[in-house]
Amino acid sequence: MNPEQIKNLLKQFDTTNDQKREEIWSKLRTLGEDVIPYFLDVLTQTTKWQARSDIVFHSIKYAQNNPEAFKIGLIAINDKSLRVKYRACQLLAYSQNPDALKTLRPFVASAENNKIKADIKAAIDAIESKNHNYFFDRNHSGKVFWEVKNG
Numbered sequence: 001m002n003p004e005q006i007k008n009l010l011k012q013f014d015t016t017n018d019q020k021r022e023e024i025w026s027k028l029r030t031l032g033e034d035v036i037p038y039f040l041d042v043l044t045q046t047t048k049w050q051a052r053s054d055i056v057f058h059s060i061k062y063a064q065n066n067p068e069a070f071k072i073g074l075i076a077i078n079d080k081s082l083r084v085k086y087r088a089c090q091l092l093a094y095s096q097n098p099d100a101l102k103t104l105r106p107f108v109a110s111a112e113n114n115k116i117k118a119d120i121k122a123a124i125d126a127i128e129s130k131n132h133n134y135f136f137d138r139n140h141s142g143k144v145f146w147e148v149k150n151g
Contacts, residue, residue, distance in 0.1 A: 001027070001030070001031065003038075006028070006031070006035070006038050007038065007042075009024050009027060009028060010024075010028075010038055010039075010042045012024055013025075013028075013042075013046075013051050013054070013055075014042075014046045014047055014048050014051045015048060015050075015051060016048050016050050018050070021050065021051060021054055025054065025058065028058075029058075033062050033066055033069075035058070036059060036062055036066055036068045036069050036072070037068055039055045039058070039059055039069075039072060040068045040071060040072055040075075042055070043055055043056075043072060043075055043076065044075065049079070049080075049081035049083060049084055050083075052076065052079060052081065052084045053081065053083045053084045053087050055072065055076075056072055056073065056076045056084060056087035056088055056090075056091055057087050057090075059072045059073070059091060060087075060090055060091045060094050060148055061094075061148045061149070063091045063092070063094050063095035063097075064094065064095055064096060064097075069091070069095075070091075070092075070095050070097055070099075070100070072088075072091065073088045073091035073092040073095060073100065074088075074092070074100065074103050075088075076088035076091070077089070077092065077103060077104065077107060077120075082112075082113070082115070082116050085116050085119070085120075086115075086116065086119050089104075089116075089119040089120055089122065089123040089135070090123070090135060092104060092123050092127070093122065093123040093126035093127060093132050093134075093135035094126075094132045094135070094146070094148060095127075096126075096127060096130060096132055097127070098127055098128075100123070100127055101124060101127060101128070104120055104123055104124050104127075105124065107120050108120050108121060108124070118138075122134065122135045122136075122138050123135060125138070132146060133145050133146050
């Protein structure tokens with residue numbers, strides 16, 4: 001797939017139609033990590049929160065090793081959509097990158113609702129504890145595991 005084809009698919013990806021986004025993702029998925037720079041380029045230009053949320057979600061698996069995937073999380077935490085912010089918290093927690101803390105901490109006080117505040121705190125805790133599982137295992141029970149699969 002050439003760059004123009006990828007960009008064209010990403011224009012079509014900006015839709016509320018879940019089935020259409022899934023069809024497009026099935027094509028983009030074949031690019032693997034090479035899709036990340038394209039995601040980064042279109043993230044802030046994407047008008048539908050569902051598409052932005054999917055962009056962040058599909059970037060999570062690369063967040064530990066790809067600086068551009070990590071940057072997607074840093075940008076998405078500023079999104080107006082709570083769902084996109086939630087996905088950004090997931091990505092940043094999974095990244096285990098302590099550089100995220102300086103971006104996340106100010107959001108705790110300014111979070112617009114308790115749910116996103118809890119998600120931000122969980123991401124901070126996961127990073128500080130050096131355990132991405134704690135994003136979901138918020139009581140540190142050791143019984144909840146988060147496995148990010150390729151594919």
